[in-house]
Amino acid sequence: MSVSIEVRDVSITFGSGPTAVKVLPTVTFSVAPGECFGLVGESGSGKSTVLRCISMLTDIWTGDVLIGGRSVRDMPLIERCRTLQMVFQDPYGSLHPRQSVRTVLNEPLVIHKLGDREERIRKAITDVGLPVSFLDRFPHQLSGGQRQRVAIARALILEPSLLLLDEPTSALDVSVQAEILNLLQRLREERGFTYIMVTHDLAVVDHMCDRFAVMLRGEITEVLPREAIPGNQATHAYARELIGASLEYEGSH
Template sequence: MTSNVEIRNLSISFGEGPAAVKVLPGVNFSVEAGECFGLVGESGSGKSTVLRCISMLTDFWQGQISIGGRNVRDIPRLERCRLLQMVFQDPYGSLHPRQSVRTTLSEPLKIHGLDDHEGRMRRVIRDVGLTADFIDRFPHQMSGGQRQRIAIARALILEPSLLLLDEPTSALDVSVQAEILNLLVRLREERGLTYLMVTHDLAVVDHMCDRFAVMLRGEVTEVLPRAAIQGNHATHPYARELIGASLEYEGAL
């Protein structure tokens, strides 16, 4: 199954009655199979909510989300988990503090009835740049960057074709961020993965993404190619302001 993503008129509200807040009033964009597509915008613009809707972690949205031409609501849960996985922002919070890496990686293999647990775990640990002895470590025995590598390994263990990346480096030290981004670039090339990446950092978009959407108050203002960053070729005022601020900040460093 190909992992292109189509989102049409995606909307969601939190709360009920007059107090309800419409977080996404109607989002539209598409991601090609094998593409790295970025979602950027200020905090609270709805970027992470879009990922939660695609993954069905939040399921009371309206509109249409399809993956490989199939409505995500029609894909059985186990099949959906094999198709797409999510890497969360905080590796300190996304890994269970009392579960070893072995438990973290073997549980999805058991649920999906896959064989050769030891071999699969060793291969995925190697693929994220760690050694086999990490399999029997606990989160408190690892650095932030190592934990995020384990979180990526957990996402890859079922061999999905689509990864949803929710600010995967923003909680890490600057010295570690580039290592994780380069790891993600390599994994995408080796596995032919499709990425949908939420980030607030346009330098990350410039390094990782083929195209990106700029979000403001739950709406996509503009979809741009990566090349639009240098020289600021956006047309929407907010998109131009966002890119301009990023270029100004980088120029001051």
């Protein structure tokens, strides 16, 4: 189930000539099979853009992304969708307001022509800790945490190897955040997923990630193991400042 990822010299430039703006200068990192890798940094540092490149939601980048040794550009769309799925930040915006949970979960199965649909749908909803009775509910009948569980179930239903998590808990209450993170942790242990998680919260990194990259203005300043957080073992000035501010904040709460 686990798969490796290599991001090689991924770069995006908007515009051309003297007005061209490099959003991502060059981003390179690798993730081992079954690893949870974090991307952290301030808003606008390019974290979510990297996920959009890996998933091909944006395709105007240069460089290469290899998943299990294969370039994402060489993967047919159907295969790419079976290999990687994304969970978005906003559980309100990522679900269709007029579609029941059953319809949301059934749609990928129809597109990918998979059988045993009812069985798969029931397994997906119970795997994320929701009762089967929720299948007939609509998004407005669910809490934020329940919606995000449905979004995770939708991502899981195609049995991908790689999950891209774009701030999956930042729109949720603190108590619900912990539930969702524990759910993601459990699923990774059970299924051996590889995760790339974008977050601005180093407490989330400390809870979830094996290693993390600190981004600043579209570039990776440093890649660190999770163990570097408590004693702030970063060497790059910005990474030290970011971790220091987080530790100070945690210490004051």
